[in-house]
Each structure stands twice: as C-alpha cells, then as structure tokens.
Amino acid sequence: MLIKRPNDIRSSEITDEAVYWNRRRFISAVTAAGAAVAAGAVIPFWGSTDPHAGWQRRDDELTPFEDVTSYNNFYEFGTGKGDPAKHAHMLRPRPWTVTVEGEAHKPRTFDIDDMWKRFPPQERIYRLRCVEAWSMVIPWVGFPLRDLLSVVEPTSSAKYVEFTTLHDPEQMPGQRRRILPWPYVEGLRMDEAMHPLTILALGLYGRALPNQNGAPVRLVVPWKYGFKSIKSIVRIRLVRTQPQATWNVWAPHEYGFYANVNPEVDHPRWSQARERRIGELFKRPTLMFNGYGDQVASLYAGMDLRRQY
Secondary structure, eight states: OEEOOGGGSOGGGSOTTOOOOOHHHHHHHGGGHHHHHHTTOBOOOBOOOOTTSOEEOTTOOOOOHHHHTTSOOOGGGOSSTTHHHHHGGGOOOSSOEEEEEESBSSOEEEEHHHHHHHSOOEEEEEEEEETTTEEEEEEEEEEEHHHHHHHHOBOTTOOEEEEEEOOOTTTOGGGGSTTSOSSOEEEEEHHHHTSTTOEEEEEETTEEOOGGGTTTOEEEOTTBBGGGSOOSEEEEEEESSOOOOHHHHHOTTTOOSSOBOOTTSOBTTBOOSEEEETTOSSOEEOOGGGGTHHHHGGGGTTOOTTTOO
C-alpha cells in the first residue's frame, strides 16, 4: 500500500483548482471558510500526516475532477448519472446544521461552518466503489467521524449510528417521486463508525463539496459500496438497534445492511467480481473490502460475509 500526499501526486493527476495550504495558513483562514464555502470557492486544507489519511495501491490514479462531479448516484436529484449535476443547483447548502442525538450524554446541533472550524479537514485519498461495478479514486477533504462522535459522548447503549439526508422536495426534485421511501437513511455499526477510515467529507479536490456530491457534508466509508456513503446529512442518531437503511429496506435481496465490497457476493443482476474505473477502458478485479482489508477485515471476524452482505 502507498500513502499519497500532495507532494508526491503528479501535477497531471490533479485539477488546477485544488490549492493545498499548510495547517498554519488553514487555521488563520478558517474563520472565513463559511463565506468561501457559500461562494463555492477553493477551500484551504492541509495534507495529513495521519497514517490513516489515505491508503492507495500503486496503480491508483486520481479520477479527474470533471468525472467525479458529473457522474453520480444521488436519487434526490434524479436516477440518471448526469441528473445530479444538472439539478443540484437547487440545493441550498447554507444555512445548514447537523443534529447529533440519541444515545449520547451531550447531544448537540453543529452548524456546518462551526464544523469546519472545530474539525480542521485533512486530505483523504480513497477509492469509491459503487454497486453497479464502477469506481473512482477521489481526494476527499474531511475528518474522522469519531472526532465528532466523541464530542457528544456516546452512551454504552449506543450500538449503531443512523444517518439521515435532508428531505425537502423543493430543493431535491427527485424526492417528488416515490423512487425510494424518503428521507434517505443509512447506518453503521458503532465500531465501523469509530474506525479511522470512516470520515465526514466537507469537500473534494481542495474545494467545498459540490452539491451533486453531497454538499455540504457527507459520509465516506471507503471499504463499502457507495450507497452507504450517505450525502447531505442533517441528522445523526446514536441508537441501540440496527437502523432501517433505505436500500436495505427497499430491496433487501439486492442491498445488504453491511454492503462491504466483496467480489465473491454478486448483485442478483450482475457480477461484482470486476469493476471499471471511470476513465479506463478495461475492467479490473474487484478487491475484497475495496482493498482496505488489512485495515478493516478484523471488524468482521467470525461473520458469514455471504449471508451478512
């Protein structure tokens, strides 16, 4: 595995819009982040020295910014891959708050701009693998979910974390159709949520998250299929029982709660053994746990991953 940081990524692999600042400059500028994010400006952040900041294979190259922001699954804006980029301008990512509640000693609501200040974002270069057998490599800007959860102090009864997307058909026209039961809900087991690879992303490619990619804050769980990485989050609940995740409820024979990338468990309508990296002509073998097995396989020791898919 190779950890890539800004100083060893070829300039040809990144968009000119990405600006990498050091931590001191980030801290001095972060008070202006709210206004900059609202304007869609380039957001400063610092390359992490955290060993968990981003695991990559040597053959991973970043997916171009244009592809990352124009080829998306975000049914709140339509079912076509180009629909989110076409319709997401209707989303208003400011003002925005995320309420964290449930089995917590100190539940609270976080304003998105305060979140930028309290949890300085870091670069996290992760692979994103979608259940339709395509993948991307994206330089996310985010921070570990566990940092936020530690602030609210989960109780010993908190076994799972439930996430909910904004429900507002005026801003999200896809919600006017009964494509799915709205609002969109996802969930993780507590140990998955506390794993250092699990992040809340505030941006990508050095910019605040584009609307079509889940602005202003989304989950990224790189060893799971993309539908687990819920977008435009407004509520996080710490709960005792397994959440009723949207796709798992809507089509349980196709989408399991765990949704770990597993080349040995096919979708009923297509094979998951191979994937096509966006921008590449040929498919490549799918990696168990999306290539993060060394870091996360221990979370599932003793489980039957064909049954608990």
